[in-house]
Amino acid sequence: MAPRRKCFSVLKKDTGEYVVIKRIPREKIMGRKEYKLISHESIILEKLHHPNIIGMVDVIPTPTHLNLVLEYAIGTELASEIVARKTFTEHDVQKITKELLHGMAYIHRQGIVHGDVKPENIICSFDDHHLKFGATETRSGYFKDTLDSEMSLVASQSSSASSSSMKMCRENSGVRELKSLKLIDFGLARFAEDSSAAKNTGGTMAFNAPELLEGGQVTAESDMWAVGVPCFILLGGYPPFFSDPDRRTVADIVNSPYYAFTNECSQALRDQIIDADPAFVSPFWDDVSGLAQDFVQGLLCRHPEDRLTAEQALQHPWITNPVDYVPRARVDVPPDEDYDDNVNEGEGEDALPL
Numbered sequence: 001m002a003p004r005r006k007c008f009s010v011l012k013k014d015t016g017e018y019v020v021i022k023r024i025p026r027e028k029i030m031g032r033k034e035y036k037l038i039s040h041e042s043i044i045l046e047k048l049h050h051p052n053i054i055g056m057v058d059v060i061p062t063p064t065h066l067n068l069v070l071e072y073a074i075g076t077e078l079a080s081e082i083v084a085r086k087t088f089t090e091h092d093v094q095k096i097t098k099e100l101l102h103g104m105a106y107i108h109r110q111g112i113v114h115g116d117v118k119p120e121n122i123i124c125s126f127d128d129h130h131l132k133f134g135a136t137e138t139r140s141g142y143f144k145d146t147l148d149s150e151m152s153l154v155a156s157q158s159s160s161a162s163s164s165s166m167k168m169c170r171e172n173s174g175v176r177e178l179k180s181l182k183l184i185d186f187g188l189a190r191f192a193e194d195s196s197a198a199k200n201t202g203g204t205m206a207f208n209a210p211e212l213l214e215g216g217q218v219t220a221e222s223d224m225w226a227v228g229v230p231c232f233i234l235l236g237g238y239p240p241f242f243s244d245p246d247r248r249t250v251a252d253i254v255n256s257p258y259y260a261f262t263n264e265c266s267q268a269l270r271d272q273i274i275d276a277d278p279a280f281v282s283p284f285w286d287d288v289s290g291l292a293q294d295f296v297q298g299l300l301c302r303h304p305e306d307r308l309t310a311e312q313a314l315q316h317p318w319i320t321n322p323v324d325y326v327p328r329a330r331v332d333v334p335p336d337e338d339y340d341d342n343v344n345e346g347e348g349e350d351a352l353p354l
Contacts, residue, residue, distance in 0.1 A: 052103030075125030117226035221304035228299025240278035243268035
């Protein structure tokens, strides 16, 4: 497990730009394994320069901490968007997925695997996002070591870069277009050729590929499985795998929060993921195109060699063809109402066999 990091939003005195600092106590990285995790992250981030990947500005060692200075990503975690919005149009999902694929294709071309792709590690900025300063800005002191000459601390300590005291505001503008997307947190990233360091080191079970749950290695293929899971969630409104098949009812899906599904870690869920039989439940998939369903299935394949690569996914017709903005009705049912477990069998000319 990677050592616990504390993140701060920081103002660089020399440029006036905001950055994020990951402060890692030195006593937490004295062991060979922990030091290797940190050195991997810093080396990998130094190598990456892409609009869909969080950038590293600098590494500043101090007597007490190792400080990774990162780009400040404006926006919110995709996980927070899922909780807040619940329903996404297919147009929105295509744009989010396409941007994520550009980032994945880039790191895979560099011979790097991320190892922890999930909505919590994806920062999205929409056209109604803006930072508001002034009354919401706080100054909680300065670093008392060598950082003091470089930067001043302007935000309270937080558990993630997206939750700072610089208030993220939204305007009620109706249709929200994606402005930017960044993949963050390369704490579990590896060079693909480094097989000795490529064993599954954790991550969230709900986003782990079957081969990882069977003790396999983190690869570009397991990254692509992890891309397929949030894509499924955005289109369907729930994760593709359940520990209990009886929870696939409409009422259970509607009344179960996102984190109740994705934070589960059980042998039953492990078995369902290894079986790789995603649940396309009606009515959640009734208005999703056959191309979108085909795309998701191309990522959630049981065998790694059968999955779409990032480059292949970018050439999939669902990604290359425009998707019209069509509002989707939110499925809403009373908690105590019973529903049949109807699985979408793919009716209509645009449907595919599931």
